[in-house]
Amino acid sequence: MILHQTKNSQSGSFYKNAPYSNDNLIAYDFTTHFHNCFEFVRAMEGSFTLQVGGLTEVMHPGDYALILPNEIHSFSFDCPFKLWIGLFTGDYVSSFQKHMTNKFGTKIAFRPSEDIDRILQTHLTHHKKTGAKYVTKGGLYLLCSEYLRLVPIEERTPKEGRLMAQLSDFIALHYSEPLSLQSISSALGYDYYYLSHCFRLFFNMHFTAYLNLYRIERAADDLVNTDLSVTEILGRNGFSSTRNFYAVFRNAYGTSPNEYRKRAAETV
Numbered sequence: 001m002i003l004h005q006t007k008n009s010q011s012g013s014f015y016k017n018a019p020y021s022n023d024n025l026i027a028y029d030f031t032t033h034f035h036n037c038f039e040f041v042r043a044m045e046g047s048f049t050l051q052v053g054g055l056t057e058v059m060h061p062g063d064y065a066l067i068l069p070n071e072i073h074s075f076s077f078d079c080p081f082k083l084w085i086g087l088f089t090g091d092y093v094s095s096f097q098k099h100m101t102n103k104f105g106t107k108i109a110f111r112p113s114e115d116i117d118r119i120l121q122t123h124l125t126h127h128k129k130t131g132a133k134y135v136t137k138g139g140l141y142l143l144c145s146e147y148l149r150l151v152p153i154e155e156r157t158p159k160e161g162r163l164m165a166q167l168s169d170f171i172a173l174h175y176s177e178p179l180s181l182q183s184i185s186s187a188l189g190y191d192y193y194y195l196s197h198c199f200r201l202f203f204n205m206h207f208t209a210y211l212n213l214y215r216i217e218r219a220a221d222d223l224v225n226t227d228l229s230v231t232e233i234l235g236r237n238g239f240s241s242t243r244n245f246y247a248v249f250r251n252a253y254g255t256s257p258n259e260y261r262k263r264a265a266e267t268v
Contacts, residue, residue: 007221008035008087009172015136017086017124019044022077032074036168037087038097039067040143042121046081050074050108057108059083062117065108066147068100070164072203086124092137096144102162103153110150116142163190164202175214176238181207212248215239220253223261230257 014037032051041050043059050059052073059065067073069090090097112120123139166188171179181199185192199207219237222228228236234245249257 005033005035008037008039013089013091015086015088015092017084019082019084021082022080030075032072034070034072036069037089038069038093040086041065041067042084044082044084046079048081048083049076052108053104055108059109063109063111064143064146065110066105066143068104070168088140092140093144096141103155105147105151106154107151110147112146112150116146163195163198167199171211171214175211175218176236179211179238213252216248216252219245219249219257220260223257224264233257
């Protein structure tokens with residue numbers, strides 16, 4: 001199953017970074033997923049396998065990876081590890097984002113020089129100080145520059161990337177409404193059968209499963225961050241059937257909505 005990480009699909013100015021290890025591994029963050037933010041990864045200790053699109057590589061300490069918006073990726077680990085992950089919106093690197101339109105890297109791992117690595121680790125971990133946003137932008141552009149220098153880039157079939165971005169954006173705006181692939185194909189001006197084929201090819205799941213997953217993630221967020229009743233939450237997130245909502249929720253999170261909310265409250 002492919003998860004769409006709504007928490008990392010943000011607009012506006014957004015940058016965060018954090019270290020991860022065996023001690024704070026959250027399965028939701030590392031299973032097969034995608035989001036519309038850029039993501040960089042630096043291996044710190046140990047090794048792990050990173051999959052991006054159709055590529056798979058083992059990352060070793062000192063290796064970087066840059067994952068582009070909406071690229072499907074996942075991590076797997078067989079030994080103790082430590083890595084550093086940063087997520088950022090395209091407005092931090094708008095020129096690079098424009099340059100990479102309909103392009104992709106043909107390898108995952110790259111290794112900047114020691115001097116540049118030192119600069120990146122220094123400037124990309126201190127972004128909350130006054131005026132540091134400009135330092136962060138500079139660091140991210142340096143990272144992107146190293147990516148372009150060290151990773152071979154190829155053209156992507158334009159319509160594939162554009163279509164998937166349009167689909168993701170449309171669902172993000174209309175997920176609470178009655179939706180079908182037929183209605184989306186009409187709204188976006190694509191042939192239904194072509195859109196259905198591309199969707200299954202890209203996401204490896206049927207549209208209904210994807211839509212339910214998107215809705216249930218938003219519902220889970222509402223359970224944690226609002227006082228709305230379960231009935232109100234399922235309604236505002238596009239579910240018309242209580243029974244279906246509970247079934248989809250349990251399948252995604254392994255528990256009921258009420259128990260999920262209870263557990264979340266206990267961990268605050």
